[in-house]
Amino acid sequence: MRARPFRKLAAIILSGLTGASAAAGCGGADTSGVTAADVVPLDQAPLSDAAPARVVGIGEATHGNKEFVRTRLLVIQRLVRDHGFRTVAIEADFGGTAVAGDYVMGGEGSAEGAAKALGFDLYRTRETADLIKWIHDHNAAADDRDKIRLYGFDMQRYDRNKERLLRYLAKVDPALRREAETSLADLTDATRTTQDPKKTAAAASAAGRLVTTMRAGRERYVKASSAQSYAPALHHAETIWRGARLQTSGNDYAAKRDAWMAGSIGWIADTEAAQGRKKIIVAGHNGHIDKSGAAFPFQSMGQRLAKTYGGGYFAIGTEFGRSTFISKDEDSGARKRFTVSHDAPVAKLFGGEPMGYVNLAQASADPGNRELLTSKIRMGSVGDGFRSAYSSILWAYTVEMVPAKSYDALIYVPEASPVTPL
Numbered sequence: 001m002r003a004r005p006f007r008k009l010a011a012i013i014l015s016g017l018t019g020a021s022a023a024a025g026c027g028g029a030d031t032s033g034v035t036a037a038d039v040v041p042l043d044q045a046p047l048s049d050a051a052p053a054r055v056v057g058i059g060e061a062t063h064g065n066k067e068f069v070r071t072r073l074l075v076i077q078r079l080v081r082d083h084g085f086r087t088v089a090i091e092a093d094f095g096g097t098a099v100a101g102d103y104v105m106g107g108e109g110s111a112e113g114a115a116k117a118l119g120f121d122l123y124r125t126r127e128t129a130d131l132i133k134w135i136h137d138h139n140a141a142a143d144d145r146d147k148i149r150l151y152g153f154d155m156q157r158y159d160r161n162k163e164r165l166l167r168y169l170a171k172v173d174p175a176l177r178r179e180a181e182t183s184l185a186d187l188t189d190a191t192r193t194t195q196d197p198k199k200t201a202a203a204a205s206a207a208g209r210l211v212t213t214m215r216a217g218r219e220r221y222v223k224a225s226s227a228q229s230y231a232p233a234l235h236h237a238e239t240i241w242r243g244a245r246l247q248t249s250g251n252d253y254a255a256k257r258d259a260w261m262a263g264s265i266g267w268i269a270d271t272e273a274a275q276g277r278k279k280i281i282v283a284g285h286n287g288h289i290d291k292s293g294a295a296f297p298f299q300s301m302g303q304r305l306a307k308t309y310g311g312g313y314f315a316i317g318t319e320f321g322r323s324t325f326i327s328k329d330e331d332s333g334a335r336k337r338f339t340v341s342h343d344a345p346v347a348k349l350f351g352g353e354p355m356g357y358v359n360l361a362q363a364s365a366d367p368g369n370r371e372l373l374t375s376k377i378r379m380g381s382v383g384d385g386f387r388s389a390y391s392s393i394l395w396a397y398t399v400e401m402v403p404a405k406s407y408d409a410l411i412y413v414p415e416a417s418p419v420t421p422l
Contacts, residue, residue, distance in 0.1 A: 038363040040353075042357045050316065063285060064326040090151070093152050093239075106139065117160065119189075121384075135150060149277065153261050155246065155261075161240050171224070172220075187240060192247065211237045285383060291313070318412070319412050319413070321343075321344050342380060344412070354415075378395075379403070
Protein backbone atom coordinates (compact mmCIF):
# COMPACT_ATOMS: atom_id res chain seq x y z
CA MET A 1 0.00 0.00 0.00
CA ARG A 2 2.87 2.41 0.71
CA ALA A 3 4.88 1.53 -2.42
CA ARG A 4 2.91 3.61 -4.92
CA PRO A 5 3.23 7.01 -3.22
CA PHE A 6 6.90 6.30 -2.55
CA ARG A 7 7.54 5.55 -6.22
CA LYS A 8 5.75 8.75 -7.21
CA LEU A 9 7.88 10.73 -4.77
CA ALA A 10 10.99 8.88 -5.96
CA ALA A 11 10.29 9.89 -9.56
CA ILE A 12 9.90 13.54 -8.56
CA ILE A 13 13.13 13.50 -6.54
CA LEU A 14 15.01 11.65 -9.27
CA SER A 15 13.96 14.10 -11.95
CA GLY A 16 15.35 16.95 -9.87
CA LEU A 17 18.59 15.21 -8.97
CA THR A 18 19.66 13.55 -12.20
CA GLY A 19 20.98 16.68 -13.85
CA ALA A 20 22.71 17.92 -10.72
CA SER A 21 24.39 14.57 -10.09
CA ALA A 22 25.64 14.34 -13.64
CA ALA A 23 27.08 17.84 -13.49
CA ALA A 24 28.79 17.34 -10.14
CA GLY A 25 30.55 14.06 -10.92
CA CYS A 26 32.21 12.02 -8.15
CA GLY A 27 29.47 13.10 -5.77
CA GLY A 28 30.42 16.76 -6.17
CA ALA A 29 33.93 16.21 -4.73
CA ASP A 30 37.11 17.51 -6.32
CA THR A 31 39.29 14.46 -6.98
CA SER A 32 41.73 16.09 -9.38
CA GLY A 33 44.54 16.01 -6.82
CA VAL A 34 43.84 12.55 -5.44
CA THR A 35 46.57 9.90 -5.73
CA ALA A 36 46.53 6.14 -5.30
CA ALA A 37 50.12 6.02 -4.02
CA ASP A 38 49.10 4.61 -0.62
CA VAL A 39 46.88 1.74 -1.71
CA VAL A 40 47.88 -1.87 -1.08
CA PRO A 41 46.00 -5.07 -1.95
CA LEU A 42 44.00 -6.12 1.10
CA ASP A 43 45.48 -9.61 1.14
CA GLN A 44 48.95 -8.00 1.38
CA ALA A 45 48.07 -5.29 3.91
CA PRO A 46 49.98 -5.97 7.17
CA LEU A 47 47.31 -4.16 9.24
CA SER A 48 50.07 -3.00 11.57
CA ASP A 49 48.13 0.27 11.83
CA ALA A 50 45.20 -1.57 13.41
CA ALA A 51 47.32 -3.92 15.53
CA PRO A 52 47.72 -1.69 18.63
CA ALA A 53 43.95 -1.14 18.97
CA ARG A 54 41.85 -2.70 21.71
CA VAL A 55 38.87 -2.90 19.33
CA VAL A 56 39.04 -3.11 15.53
CA GLY A 57 35.79 -2.58 13.66
CA ILE A 58 35.38 -3.93 10.14
CA GLY A 59 32.30 -2.69 8.30
CA GLU A 60 30.38 -3.63 5.20
CA ALA A 61 28.80 -0.95 3.04
CA THR A 62 26.13 -3.37 1.88
CA HIS A 63 24.76 -6.48 3.52
CA GLY A 64 24.40 -9.33 1.03
CA ASN A 65 27.73 -9.03 -0.87
CA LYS A 66 30.27 -11.83 -0.99
CA GLU A 67 33.24 -9.46 -1.34
CA PHE A 68 32.46 -7.76 1.96
CA VAL A 69 32.29 -11.12 3.73
CA ARG A 70 35.61 -11.97 2.08
CA THR A 71 36.99 -8.63 3.27
CA ARG A 72 35.90 -9.46 6.81
CA LEU A 73 37.63 -12.84 6.63
CA LEU A 74 40.90 -11.39 5.33
CA VAL A 75 40.99 -8.80 8.12
CA ILE A 76 40.25 -11.44 10.75
CA GLN A 77 42.92 -13.78 9.37
CA ARG A 78 45.61 -11.11 9.38
CA LEU A 79 44.78 -9.80 12.85
CA VAL A 80 44.68 -13.33 14.26
CA ARG A 81 47.81 -14.65 12.57
CA ASP A 82 50.07 -11.63 12.98
CA HIS A 83 48.70 -9.44 15.76
CA GLY A 84 47.34 -11.62 18.54
CA PHE A 85 43.60 -11.02 18.18
CA ARG A 86 41.59 -13.96 19.54
CA THR A 87 38.02 -12.65 19.84
CA VAL A 88 35.53 -11.98 17.04
CA ALA A 89 32.13 -10.36 17.63
CA ILE A 90 29.62 -10.06 14.81
CA GLU A 91 26.34 -8.22 14.29
CA ALA A 92 24.28 -11.33 14.98
CA ASP A 93 22.09 -12.79 17.70
CA PHE A 94 23.97 -13.44 20.94
CA GLY A 95 22.21 -16.77 21.50
CA GLY A 96 22.51 -17.97 17.92
CA THR A 97 26.17 -17.04 17.76
CA ALA A 98 26.72 -19.02 20.96
CA VAL A 99 25.64 -22.09 18.95
CA ALA A 100 28.16 -21.19 16.24
CA GLY A 101 30.70 -20.53 19.01
CA ASP A 102 30.31 -24.08 20.28
CA TYR A 103 30.97 -25.38 16.77
CA VAL A 104 34.14 -23.36 16.22
CA MET A 105 35.45 -24.52 19.60
CA GLY A 106 35.23 -28.14 18.47
CA GLY A 107 31.59 -28.93 19.09
CA GLU A 108 29.24 -30.92 16.92
CA GLY A 109 27.56 -29.64 13.80
CA SER A 110 28.71 -28.03 10.58
CA ALA A 111 29.73 -24.61 9.34
CA GLU A 112 26.49 -24.39 7.38
CA GLY A 113 24.43 -25.17 10.45
CA ALA A 114 26.41 -22.63 12.46
CA ALA A 115 25.78 -19.94 9.83
CA LYS A 116 22.04 -20.67 9.89
CA ALA A 117 22.02 -20.45 13.70
CA LEU A 118 23.24 -16.83 13.71
CA GLY A 119 19.67 -15.61 13.62
CA PHE A 120 19.46 -13.47 10.48
CA ASP A 121 18.77 -14.50 6.90
CA LEU A 122 21.65 -12.35 5.65
CA TYR A 123 24.08 -14.85 7.28
CA ARG A 124 22.55 -17.96 5.70
CA THR A 125 25.18 -17.92 2.98
CA ARG A 126 28.06 -19.97 1.64
CA GLU A 127 30.43 -17.08 2.38
CA THR A 128 29.50 -16.83 6.07
CA ALA A 129 29.80 -20.60 6.40
CA ASP A 130 33.29 -20.41 4.88
CA LEU A 131 34.29 -17.73 7.41
CA ILE A 132 33.02 -19.86 10.29
CA LYS A 133 34.77 -22.93 8.85
CA TRP A 134 38.07 -21.05 8.81
CA ILE A 135 37.70 -20.16 12.50
CA HIS A 136 36.79 -23.78 13.27
CA ASP A 137 39.82 -25.13 11.40
CA HIS A 138 42.14 -22.57 13.00
CA ASN A 139 40.92 -23.60 16.44
CA ALA A 140 41.33 -27.30 15.68
CA ALA A 141 45.05 -26.74 15.15
CA ALA A 142 45.60 -24.13 17.89
CA ASP A 143 46.51 -24.37 21.57
CA ASP A 144 43.74 -23.38 23.96
CA ARG A 145 45.22 -19.92 24.53
CA ASP A 146 45.23 -19.25 20.77
CA LYS A 147 41.70 -20.39 19.94
CA ILE A 148 39.32 -17.77 18.55
CA ARG A 149 36.18 -17.06 20.56
CA LEU A 150 33.09 -16.11 18.54
CA TYR A 151 30.28 -13.88 19.89
CA GLY A 152 27.20 -12.06 18.65
CA PHE A 153 26.32 -8.60 19.96
CA ASP A 154 22.74 -8.16 18.72
CA MET A 155 19.53 -8.75 20.70
CA GLN A 156 16.74 -9.15 18.13
CA ARG A 157 16.05 -12.87 18.61
CA TYR A 158 14.72 -14.94 21.52
CA ASP A 159 14.76 -18.71 20.91
CA ARG A 160 18.46 -19.56 21.23
CA ASN A 161 18.86 -17.24 24.21
CA LYS A 162 15.88 -18.85 25.96
CA GLU A 163 17.19 -22.36 25.29
CA ARG A 164 20.54 -21.61 26.93
CA LEU A 165 19.11 -19.59 29.78
CA LEU A 166 16.58 -22.28 30.70
CA ARG A 167 19.26 -24.96 30.46
CA TYR A 168 21.39 -23.04 32.97
CA LEU A 169 18.49 -22.32 35.33
CA ALA A 170 17.51 -26.01 35.32
CA LYS A 171 20.85 -26.73 37.00
CA VAL A 172 20.98 -23.88 39.52
CA ASP A 173 17.35 -22.89 40.22
CA PRO A 174 14.67 -25.27 38.87
CA ALA A 175 11.82 -23.23 40.35
CA LEU A 176 13.01 -20.07 38.61
CA ARG A 177 13.41 -22.05 35.42
CA ARG A 178 9.75 -23.13 35.49
CA GLU A 179 8.67 -19.56 36.19
CA ALA A 180 10.84 -18.21 33.36
CA GLU A 181 9.61 -20.77 30.86
CA THR A 182 6.02 -19.68 31.50
CA SER A 183 6.59 -15.93 31.73
CA LEU A 184 8.73 -15.78 28.58
CA ALA A 185 6.57 -18.13 26.49
CA ASP A 186 5.17 -15.32 24.34
CA LEU A 187 8.65 -14.27 23.21
CA THR A 188 9.49 -16.36 20.15
CA ASP A 189 11.42 -15.72 16.96
CA ALA A 190 8.41 -16.70 14.85
CA THR A 191 6.11 -14.10 16.46
CA ARG A 192 8.73 -11.45 17.18
CA THR A 193 7.15 -8.76 15.00
CA THR A 194 3.53 -9.96 15.07
CA GLN A 195 2.97 -10.66 18.76
CA ASP A 196 0.29 -8.73 20.66
CA PRO A 197 2.18 -5.70 22.04
CA LYS A 198 0.56 -6.17 25.45
CA LYS A 199 1.91 -9.72 25.65
CA THR A 200 5.36 -8.55 24.57
CA ALA A 201 5.31 -5.79 27.19
CA ALA A 202 4.25 -8.23 29.90
CA ALA A 203 7.00 -10.65 28.91
CA ALA A 204 9.53 -7.81 28.84
CA SER A 205 8.58 -6.93 32.42
CA ALA A 206 8.95 -10.58 33.41
CA ALA A 207 12.37 -10.71 31.75
CA GLY A 208 13.40 -7.60 33.66
CA ARG A 209 12.38 -9.20 36.95
CA LEU A 210 14.31 -12.33 36.00
CA VAL A 211 17.45 -10.28 35.33
CA THR A 212 17.07 -8.55 38.71
CA THR A 213 16.70 -11.93 40.46
CA MET A 214 19.75 -13.37 38.74
CA ARG A 215 21.88 -10.32 39.52
CA ALA A 216 20.83 -10.37 43.17
CA GLY A 217 21.52 -14.10 43.42
CA ARG A 218 24.92 -13.98 41.75
CA GLU A 219 26.86 -15.42 44.68
CA ARG A 220 24.46 -18.34 45.06
CA TYR A 221 24.37 -19.09 41.34
CA VAL A 222 28.14 -18.90 40.92
CA LYS A 223 28.55 -21.26 43.87
CA ALA A 224 26.10 -23.69 42.26
CA SER A 225 27.84 -23.49 38.89
CA SER A 226 30.80 -21.23 38.12
CA ALA A 227 31.49 -17.61 37.28
CA GLN A 228 32.25 -18.69 33.69
CA SER A 229 28.80 -20.25 33.23
CA TYR A 230 26.84 -17.67 35.25
CA ALA A 231 28.04 -14.66 33.22
CA PRO A 232 26.75 -15.78 29.79
CA ALA A 233 23.51 -17.07 31.32
CA LEU A 234 22.84 -13.64 32.79
CA HIS A 235 23.72 -12.06 29.44
CA HIS A 236 21.22 -14.36 27.71
CA ALA A 237 18.55 -13.08 30.13
CA GLU A 238 19.60 -9.48 29.50
CA THR A 239 19.51 -10.08 25.75
CA ILE A 240 15.95 -11.42 25.96
CA TRP A 241 14.90 -8.45 28.10
CA ARG A 242 16.40 -5.92 25.70
CA GLY A 243 14.96 -7.69 22.66
CA ALA A 244 11.46 -7.52 24.11
CA ARG A 245 11.93 -3.87 25.08
CA LEU A 246 13.00 -3.10 21.50
CA GLN A 247 9.70 -4.44 20.20
CA THR A 248 7.78 -1.98 22.38
CA SER A 249 10.11 1.01 21.90
CA GLY A 250 8.49 2.57 18.82
CA ASN A 251 10.60 5.33 17.27
CA ASP A 252 13.45 4.68 19.70
CA TYR A 253 14.09 1.17 18.33
CA ALA A 254 17.22 1.95 16.33
CA ALA A 255 18.74 4.25 18.96
CA LYS A 256 18.26 1.71 21.74
CA ARG A 257 19.60 -1.08 19.57
CA ASP A 258 22.85 0.75 18.82
CA ALA A 259 23.29 1.70 22.48
CA TRP A 260 22.74 -1.87 23.62
CA MET A 261 24.97 -3.30 20.90
CA ALA A 262 27.78 -1.01 22.09
CA GLY A 263 27.12 -2.17 25.64
CA SER A 264 27.20 -5.81 24.55
CA ILE A 265 30.56 -5.28 22.86
CA GLY A 266 31.82 -3.77 26.11
CA TRP A 267 30.62 -6.84 27.98
CA ILE A 268 32.36 -9.14 25.49
CA ALA A 269 35.57 -7.13 25.62
CA ASP A 270 35.63 -7.14 29.43
CA THR A 271 34.76 -10.84 29.63
CA GLU A 272 37.54 -11.75 27.24
CA ALA A 273 40.08 -9.38 28.83
CA ALA A 274 39.51 -11.07 32.18
CA GLN A 275 40.78 -14.25 30.54
CA GLY A 276 43.81 -12.62 28.94
CA ARG A 277 42.33 -11.85 25.52
CA LYS A 278 42.40 -8.07 25.37
CA LYS A 279 41.92 -7.48 21.63
CA ILE A 280 38.59 -7.84 19.88
CA ILE A 281 37.44 -7.66 16.25
CA VAL A 282 33.92 -6.28 15.73
CA ALA A 283 32.17 -6.93 12.40
CA GLY A 284 28.96 -5.23 11.31
CA HIS A 285 27.39 -2.79 8.90
CA ASN A 286 29.32 0.40 8.13
CA GLY A 287 26.57 2.42 9.79
CA HIS A 288 27.31 0.79 13.13
CA ILE A 289 31.10 0.78 12.76
CA ASP A 290 31.42 4.43 11.61
CA LYS A 291 32.89 6.63 14.36
CA SER A 292 30.95 9.74 13.32
CA GLY A 293 27.45 8.26 13.31
CA ALA A 294 26.74 9.79 9.92
CA ALA A 295 23.95 7.35 9.06
CA PHE A 296 21.84 8.07 12.15
CA PRO A 297 20.26 11.03 13.99
CA PHE A 298 21.28 9.48 17.33
CA GLN A 299 24.50 8.35 19.01
CA SER A 300 25.50 5.26 17.06
CA MET A 301 27.35 2.17 18.19
CA GLY A 302 30.53 3.35 16.50
CA GLN A 303 30.34 6.74 18.19
CA ARG A 304 29.92 5.03 21.53
CA LEU A 305 32.87 2.73 20.90
CA ALA A 306 35.02 5.70 19.88
CA LYS A 307 34.03 7.51 23.08
CA THR A 308 34.71 4.45 25.27
CA TYR A 309 38.00 3.34 23.73
CA GLY A 310 39.31 6.58 22.24
CA GLY A 311 42.37 5.87 20.12
CA GLY A 312 41.95 2.22 21.03
CA TYR A 313 39.08 1.92 18.55
CA PHE A 314 40.23 1.49 14.93
CA ALA A 315 37.44 1.58 12.35
CA ILE A 316 37.80 0.08 8.86
CA GLY A 317 35.03 1.06 6.46
CA THR A 318 34.19 -0.35 3.04
CA GLU A 319 32.92 1.21 -0.17
CA PHE A 320 31.76 0.07 -3.60
CA GLY A 321 31.37 1.46 -7.08
CA ARG A 322 28.67 -0.95 -8.21
CA SER A 323 26.98 -3.45 -5.94
CA THR A 324 24.67 -6.35 -6.69
CA PHE A 325 23.41 -7.74 -3.43
CA ILE A 326 20.71 -9.90 -1.87
CA SER A 327 18.36 -8.20 0.56
CA LYS A 328 14.86 -8.42 1.94
CA ASP A 329 12.42 -6.79 -0.48
CA GLU A 330 10.40 -4.36 1.62
CA ASP A 331 7.46 -4.70 -0.78
CA SER A 332 7.14 -8.50 -0.94
CA GLY A 333 9.13 -9.67 2.08
CA ALA A 334 11.10 -12.08 -0.13
CA ARG A 335 14.87 -12.01 -0.49
CA LYS A 336 15.81 -10.63 -3.90
CA ARG A 337 18.72 -9.30 -5.91
CA PHE A 338 19.18 -5.58 -6.30
CA THR A 339 21.85 -3.50 -8.04
CA VAL A 340 23.00 0.02 -7.24
CA SER A 341 25.96 2.06 -8.42
CA HIS A 342 27.47 5.46 -7.83
CA ASP A 343 30.47 7.52 -8.83
CA ALA A 344 32.33 6.91 -5.55
CA PRO A 345 34.63 9.88 -4.83
CA VAL A 346 37.12 7.72 -2.91
CA ALA A 347 37.60 5.36 -5.87
CA LYS A 348 40.59 7.34 -7.13
CA LEU A 349 42.45 6.60 -3.88
CA PHE A 350 42.52 2.95 -4.93
CA GLY A 351 43.53 3.18 -8.58
CA GLY A 352 42.63 -0.06 -10.30
CA GLU A 353 43.10 -2.27 -7.22
CA PRO A 354 40.10 -4.66 -7.08
CA MET A 355 40.14 -4.94 -3.27
CA GLY A 356 42.45 -2.24 -2.00
CA TYR A 357 43.28 -1.04 1.51
CA VAL A 358 44.17 2.58 2.37
CA ASN A 359 45.12 3.98 5.77
CA LEU A 360 43.44 7.39 5.83
CA ALA A 361 45.97 9.15 8.06
CA GLN A 362 48.80 7.99 5.81
CA ALA A 363 46.94 8.96 2.63
CA SER A 364 46.06 12.36 4.11
CA ALA A 365 49.73 13.35 4.13
CA ASP A 366 49.11 14.20 0.47
CA PRO A 367 47.23 17.54 0.18
CA GLY A 368 44.94 16.33 -2.60
CA ASN A 369 43.93 13.25 -0.64
CA ARG A 370 43.47 15.27 2.54
CA GLU A 371 41.11 17.66 0.75
CA LEU A 372 38.92 14.73 -0.30
CA LEU A 373 39.05 12.82 2.98
CA THR A 374 38.14 15.83 5.09
CA SER A 375 35.22 16.82 2.85
CA LYS A 376 31.61 15.70 3.08
CA ILE A 377 31.02 13.12 0.37
CA ARG A 378 28.45 10.43 -0.31
CA MET A 379 29.40 6.82 0.41
CA GLY A 380 27.46 3.61 -0.20
CA SER A 381 25.22 2.30 2.57
CA VAL A 382 22.55 -0.43 2.27
CA GLY A 383 21.15 -2.42 5.17
CA ASP A 384 19.04 -5.57 5.07
CA GLY A 385 15.94 -4.10 3.49
CA PHE A 386 15.51 -2.49 0.07
CA ARG A 387 13.05 -1.66 -2.71
CA SER A 388 13.59 -1.62 -6.45
CA ALA A 389 12.51 2.02 -6.49
CA TYR A 390 15.43 2.94 -4.23
CA SER A 391 17.91 1.98 -6.95
CA SER A 392 17.02 5.14 -8.85
CA ILE A 393 17.67 7.50 -5.95
CA LEU A 394 21.26 8.10 -4.91
CA TRP A 395 20.24 9.30 -1.47
CA ALA A 396 18.45 5.99 -0.80
CA TYR A 397 21.66 3.94 -0.87
CA THR A 398 24.37 6.43 0.09
CA VAL A 399 25.13 8.47 3.22
CA GLU A 400 26.88 11.83 3.39
CA MET A 401 29.94 11.67 5.64
CA VAL A 402 33.48 12.89 6.17
CA PRO A 403 35.68 9.81 5.62
CA ALA A 404 38.54 10.94 7.88
CA LYS A 405 36.09 11.45 10.77
CA SER A 406 34.26 8.20 10.17
CA TYR A 407 37.07 5.71 9.57
CA ASP A 408 40.75 5.07 10.14
CA ALA A 409 41.07 2.97 6.99
CA LEU A 410 39.02 2.13 3.91
CA ILE A 411 38.64 -0.87 1.64
CA TYR A 412 37.20 -0.33 -1.83
CA VAL A 413 35.49 -2.91 -4.05
CA PRO A 414 34.76 -1.59 -7.57
CA GLU A 415 32.28 -4.38 -8.38
CA ALA A 416 30.57 -6.21 -5.50
CA SER A 417 28.61 -9.37 -6.26
CA PRO A 418 25.80 -11.16 -4.37
CA VAL A 419 26.30 -13.78 -1.68
CA THR A 420 25.40 -17.43 -2.29
CA PRO A 421 22.39 -18.45 -0.17
CA LEU A 422 22.55 -21.78 1.61
